[in-house]
Amino acid sequence: MQFDIITLFPEMFSALNYGIVGRAKKQDLLSLRFWNPRDFVQDKQQGRVDDRPYGGGPGMVMQVQPLRDAINKAKQADDTAAKIIYLSPQGRLIKQADIQRFAEQPKIILIAGRYEGIDERVISNDIDEEWSIGDYILSGGELAAMVMIDAIVRLLPGALGDPTSAINESFSDSLDGLLDYPHYTRPVIDSNGQAVPEVLINGDHEAIRRWRLMQSLGRTYLKRPDLLTNRSLNPEEAVLLQKFLECSKEK
Numbered sequence: 001m002q003f004d005i006i007t008l009f010p011e012m013f014s015a016l017n018y019g020i021v022g023r024a025k026k027q028d029l030l031s032l033r034f035w036n037p038r039d040f041v042q043d044k045q046q047g048r049v050d051d052r053p054y055g056g057g058p059g060m061v062m063q064v065q066p067l068r069d070a071i072n073k074a075k076q077a078d079d080t081a082a083k084i085i086y087l088s089p090q091g092r093l094i095k096q097a098d099i100q101r102f103a104e105q106p107k108i109i110l111i112a113g114r115y116e117g118i119d120e121r122v123i124s125n126d127i128d129e130e131w132s133i134g135d136y137i138l139s140g141g142e143l144a145a146m147v148m149i150d151a152i153v154r155l156l157p158g159a160l161g162d163p164t165s166a167i168n169e170s171f172s173d174s175l176d177g178l179l180d181y182p183h184y185t186r187p188v189i190d191s192n193g194q195a196v197p198e199v200l201i202n203g204d205h206e207a208i209r210r211w212r213l214m215q216s217l218g219r220t221y222l223k224r225p226d227l228l229t230n231r232s233l234n235p236e237e238a239v240l241l242q243k244f245l246e247c248s249k250e251k
């Protein structure tokens, strides 16, 4: 998958050289290309990519020309059709289902803004979609672009290792739309005297599957009930959630 990133700070993206995304890059599952609006400044006398906002007010606005030229170079760099995305707090909130659709694209051009934003004429004429990673303001779009790339890349075939392995085709797919279950590792009793739940130690894999699903359902119900309003429960899940709630009453 090809990512073309329009940014004044390409060096920030070295954060993507680590972990799963770093390995995927080495395997050429994705390619990052950078286009710096600073390199497209025509008036080298001034040498600026930003200017004061019409109408006054604080801060600076990214100018149309260097940004538009960078976007056009990113489009023309190959023959692959690209989706052009601007990351901003005004965009649609990205959900995992959106990440799954992005992962099917051959090429995405991501625009990371700086200052107080980009000239609105770029948003209306040069951009396909505007997306947000959450309801907060960052100092620029780069971290949002990296969050998006990270979430997409781990879905690319091969990124998590052998896609046919028992681990990857797991059960975690059937937890789709639910919160994760609790995890434990050695030692079986920790330094506070707290033990690992018995069911996880006994080796009954069907009992473990049911317990984990029950925990996922219970945690989702308690912490993020909004996630359950658009997800129907099958008969097994309904019974397990009831059992979770009965057990938590007792305690």
Ligand code: 9WO
Pocket: 058, 059, 087, 088, 089, 112, 113, 114, 115, 116, 117, 118, 131, 132, 133, 134, 135, 136, 137, 138, 139, 140, 141, 144
């Ligand atoms: C800063 C600011 C300061 C004074 C008055 C108005 C202001 N608006 C902004 C602002 O929104 N700056 C943005 C910084 C401009 C676009 C790039 N920046 C950004 C992107 N911040 N947060 C994001 C972002 C992107 C995706 N998802 C969540 C947040």
